[in-house]
Structure formats: C-alpha cells, structure tokens
Amino acid sequence: xxxxxxxxxxxxxxxxxxxxxxxxxxxxxxxxxxxxxxxxxxxxxxxxxxxxxxxxxxxxxxxxxxxxxxxxxxxxxxxxxxxxxxxxxxxxxxxxxxxxxxxxxxxxxxxxxxxxxxxxxxxxxxxxxxxxxxxxxxx
Amino acid sequence: xxxxxxxxxxxxxxxxxxxxxxxxxxxxxxxxxxxxxxxxxxxxxxxxxxxxxxxxxxxxxxxxxxxxxxxxxxxxxxxxxxxxxxxxxxxxxxxxxxxxxxxxxxxxxxxxxxxxxxxxxxxxxxxxxxxxxxxxxxxxxxxxxxxxxxxxxxxxxxxxxxxxxxxxxxxxxxxxxxxxxxxxxxxxxxxxxxxxxxxxxxxxxxxxxxxxxxxxxxxxxxxxxxxxxxxxxxxxxxxxxxxxxxxxxxx
Numbered sequence: 043x044x045x046x047x048x049x050x051x052x053x054x055x056x057x058x059x060x061x062x063x064x065x066x067x068x069x070x071x072x073x074x075x076x077x078x079x080x081x082x083x084x085x086x087x088x089x090x091x092x093x094x095x096x097x098x099x100x101x102x103x104x105x106x107x108x109x110x111x112x113x114x115x116x117x118x119x120x121x122x123x124x125x126x127x128x129x130x131x132x133x134x135x136x137x138x139x140x141x142x143x144x145x146x147x148x149x150x151x152x153x154x155x156x157x158x159x160x161x162x163x164x165x166x167x168x169x170x171x172x173x174x175x176x177x178x179x180x181x
Numbered sequence: 182x183x184x185x186x187x188x189x190x191x192x193x194x195x196x197x198x199x200x201x202x203x204x205x206x207x208x209x210x211x212x213x214x215x216x217x218x219x220x221x222x223x224x225x226x227x228x229x230x231x232x233x234x235x236x237x238x239x240x241x242x243x244x245x246x247x248x249x250x251x252x253x254x255x256x257x258x259x260x261x262x263x264x265x266x267x268x269x270x271x272x273x274x275x276x277x278x279x280x281x282x283x284x285x286x287x288x289x290x291x292x293x294x295x296x297x298x299x300x301x302x303x304x305x306x307x308x309x310x311x312x313x314x315x316x317x318x319x320x321x322x323x324x325x326x327x328x329x330x331x332x333x334x335x336x337x338x339x340x341x342x343x344x345x346x347x348x349x350x351x352x353x354x355x356x357x358x359x360x361x362x363x364x365x366x367x368x369x370x371x372x373x374x375x376x377x378x379x380x381x382x383x384x385x386x387x388x389x390x391x392x393x394x395x396x397x398x399x400x401x402x403x404x405x406x407x408x409x410x411x412x413x414x415x416x417x418x419x420x421x422x423x424x425x426x427x428x429x430x431x432x
Contacts, residue, residue, distance in 0.1 A: 085361065089344070092361045103362035107355055138355070140344040148345055155343040155398045 063121030064128060068143070068163035078172025081165055088161065088169065089140065097176065108139060115176040123173045127166050142166060205366040206426055208357070217372075217430040225307060225376040225428025228300075228383045232308025235301055241292025247305070250289065258312040260319070263425050266414050267321045275329055275410050279306045279374075279385055297404045303374050303383045310373065310427035318371065318425065320418045333415025336408060342399030348412075351393075363432070369420040370413060372429020379432065386413055 067073070082090045083100055090096075095104035096111035114123070125132060129146070130139040141148075142161045161169065206214060216222050236247045236254055251257040266277040269284065276284065279297055282305050286292050295302040320326075337348045351360070352368040359365070373386040380388075387404035390412060394401040402408040 103359070105361050106359045138346060138350050140346070148343060149339070150341040150399045151343050152395065152398045152400045158343075160343060 063119060063123070063125040065121040067167055068124070068128075069167050071164060071167070073164075073167035073169070073171025075168070075172040075175045077165075078168035078170070081161070081169050082172060088142075088165075090169075093139070111173065111176060113176060113178055115174045116178070118173075120170060120174050124166065124170045127161070127169055127173075142169075202369065202420070202423060203356075203367055204369050204371050204423055204426070205431055206372065206429060208364050208366050209430075209432070213430055213432065217426070223376070223428065223430055225374070225383060225430065228304045228307040228374070228376075229311050229428060231301070231304035232306070232311075235305050236308060240286065241290035243289065243291045245290055247285065250285075254309065254312050258309045260313050260316045262310040262313040262427065263316040264319050264321045266326070266410055266417070268323045268325050274407070275326055275414060277386075277405070277410055277413055278309060279303075280405055280410075282306060282309065298385060298388060300383075303385065306385065307374050307383060307428045310425065313425040314427065316425050317422050318417055318420050320414075320421055326414055329411045330414045330418050332408075333411035333413070336412050337415055342394065342397035344397040346397045348393065368416060369423050370416050371420060371423050372426040372431070374427065375429040375431055377431050383428065 081088045082096075083098060085091055090111075091098060091101045091104050093105040093107040094109070094111050095106060096114075098104065118126070126139070127142050129141040129144040130137040131141060131144075131146075140160060143159045143163065143166050145157070145159060206217065209217075217225075220226050233254075239246045239249070247254075262278050265281065266275040267281070268274075269276045269281070271284075271288075279302055282302060283295060283297070287294050337352075340347045340350070348368065351358075351365050356365050356367045370386050373389070374383050375389075376383050377389070385404065387406075387409045390409055391401035391404070
C-alpha cells in the first residue's frame with residue numbers, strides 16, 4: 043500500500059515530461075534481467091514485441107508501432123524506464139503504450155482482467171532491469 | 182512553389198476520397214487476394230451456395246420461402262447490403278442485415294429465430310451480401326440514423342480494456358503499421374460476413390468487433406447489440422464509396 047502511494051506521488055512530481063522517472067523500486071527484490079528478458083519475449087504476457095522491435099532474434103515478427111528497443115538502456119535511465127513501463131501516460135498522455143502497472147482511468151475492462159494490472163510489481167522490476175541491460179547497437 | 186504544394190495537399194486532405202482509403206483486401210498478400218477472387222478457392226462461396234438454396238426453401242408456419250416474397254435475389258437484393266444497417270419502423274431502431282433477415286424469418290415466415298452466428302443465417306447473409314459485390318457503399322440517408330452514427334463514432338474513439346486502446350488508435354492512427362505479424366487494416370466493413378482463416382469458418386462483423394475488443398482485454402458487447410449496430414453504422418459511413426466484396430477472406 044505504502045509503495046503504491048509513493049509511486050503515485052513520484053508520478054505527480056515527475057509531471058507531464060516525466061524527466062525524473064520513478065527512482066524507487068516497486069519491490070524489495072532486485073529486478074532479474076533474465077526473467078525480464080523472458081517476460082518481454084512473451085507476447086501473451088507483456089505484449090512488448092507486438093509493438094516494439096529490438097535485439098530479440100527469437101521473435102520472427104516484431105511490431106513497429108513503438109521505437110526499436112535496441113540500446114534503450116543507453117538512452118533512458120533506470121527511473122525513466124520504470125516510469126514508462128509502469129504508466130507511459132505520465133510521459134505522453136496520448137500514448138498507445140498500455141499502462142502496465144496502473145488501473146487509473148481504465149474502462150470496460152474484461153471480466154477476466156478486472157482489478158489486475160498487466161504486470162505485477164515484480165514483473166515490472168524484472169522488465170526494467172532487462173531494459174537497462176540493453177546497451178550499445180544491435181547484437 | 183512551396184505554397185502551391187502546401188495548398189494542394191491541404192485541399193486534398195480535406196476530401197478523403199475512396200481512393201485514399203485502403204480496404205483490408207488491398208492490404209492483404211497477393212496469395213490471399215487470389216484466394217478471395219477465385220470463386221472455386223474462396224471458402225466463403227460455400228456459404229453463399231447454401232444461402233442460395235435456403236433462399237428458395239419454404240420455412241415456418243407460413244410455409245413461404247424468401248423467394249416467394251422477394252423473387253430473384255439478383256434483382257431484389259442488389260445493393261441492399263451496401264446501404265445497411267437501415268431503420269426498422271416496427272422496432273423504432275436500426276437493424277443490420279443479419280437482423281433484418283432474422284426479422285423476416287420470425288415476422289414473415291413465422292419460423293423460430295436463428296442465432297446470429299448460426300450457419301443458416303450466415304449463409305443467407307452471405308448470399309444476400311454477394312448480390313452487392315462491386316456496389317459502392319451508400320449509407321442510408323434516413324436522419325433517424327444520424328444519432329446512432331454519432332454514438333458509433335464516440336465508441337470508436339473511446340479507449341477501453343486493460344490495454345486502454347480505442348479502435349481509432351489502431352485503425353485511424355496506426356493503419357498500415359504492424360502489430361507483430363499482423364498489418365493493421367483501416368477496418369472498412371466491405372466484406373461481411375467473411376471467411377477468416379483464424380476462425381476456419383464464416384463470421385459476421387460483430388464477431389470481428391468482439392475479437393478486437395477481447396484483444397485489448399475489454400468486455401465485448403453482444404452480437405446484434407445497439408452498441409455494435411451503432412459502430413457498424415459509423416464504420417459504413419466512414420467507408421462510403423468503397424466497393425462491397427463479400428464474402429471476403431481475411432487472415
């Protein structure tokens with residue numbers, strides 16, 4: 043509960059540009075990049091590769107609705123990455139990137155998905171740790 | 182020169198002609214287009230043939246066939262699918278083509294209602310829609326339909342589901358883009374009912390709406406619901422001028 047509150051506060055402080063991002067991890071367990079890698083590749087779970095290309099040789103068809111994630115760990119800091127995965131609307135109110143760890147303003151959510159976020163707090167941490175590890179050009 | 186070019190593109194942009202829009206057919210691979218075009222390989226033609234047989238079959242307590250009242254479908258049904266949904270006086274609401282056929286069955290043939298996605302209803306709808314092949318979509322001008330079209334537009338532009346996406350986010354803003362392997366079409370309802378390879382059978386437009394709503398993890402509306410009729414009315418007016426192509430084949 044306390045964590046959820048501090049998370050909301052950080053988003054409010056970050057403002058529409060979200061320059062600072064979310065500095066505090068959502069959980070006490072440090073993110074695991076290899077678990078994060080698996081989550082990003084799992085189309086049903088994270089949906090990332092539906093929209094993003096990246097250094098994912100395993101995925102034959104990568105989407106092109108969002109930027110290529112190759113080298114994203116050079117472009118964005120850990121807090122910036124966390125903020126985008128938690129809720130990209132705090133960076134771009136018109137974003138099409140789903141809010142992965144927020145229920146704010148959702149409408150007509152399917153019965154199966156009601157009251158749950160797309161990713162759990164720990165999954166967000168794992169994904170963020172993986173994104174931060176994406177350094178340099180394409181592999 | 183620059184100004185002239187700007188003025189020209191500006192003028193063009195304000196008139197969204199049929200030529201600037203692309204149907205799902207135009208975005209498909211040549212293989213799938215060939216499959217749809219060839220009547221022998223288009224699986225939807227099976228339903229059309231069944232529909233043609235049903236057209237002549239007496240049904241219900243009235244013992245009347247569709248043909249008994251409507252004559253040859255080639256004449257009486259030409260262009261009908263291209264202007265549906267239309268206003269139904271008795272219910273004081275719009276009906277889509279499947280709804281109209283269902284009403285003829287219960288009101289005029291005095292037969293039991295068919296489920297909207299049942300095989301005979303899809304077959305008759307495919308047969309009736311086929312009579313509009315190549316006919317430009319010409320929405321009914323009945324002003325009572327206008328508020329429904331507005332509702333449909335609002336629905337199309339409303340974000341929904343756990344993924345928080347509106348139809349327009351994909352079909353207006355990112356048409357032509359790629360969601361993994363799928364090319365996002367502009368969502369023109371030119372070819373319904375259609376044979377979807379993923380379904381391995383024929384299905385109606387409302388079933389397709391349900392697929393997209395489930396895709397964004399939203400709770401779908403029911404087939405034939407006022408919400409889907411409103412969406413269909415909006416999409417048909419958005420597709421005005423595009424040619425009908427039922428039964429379409431889609432991935």
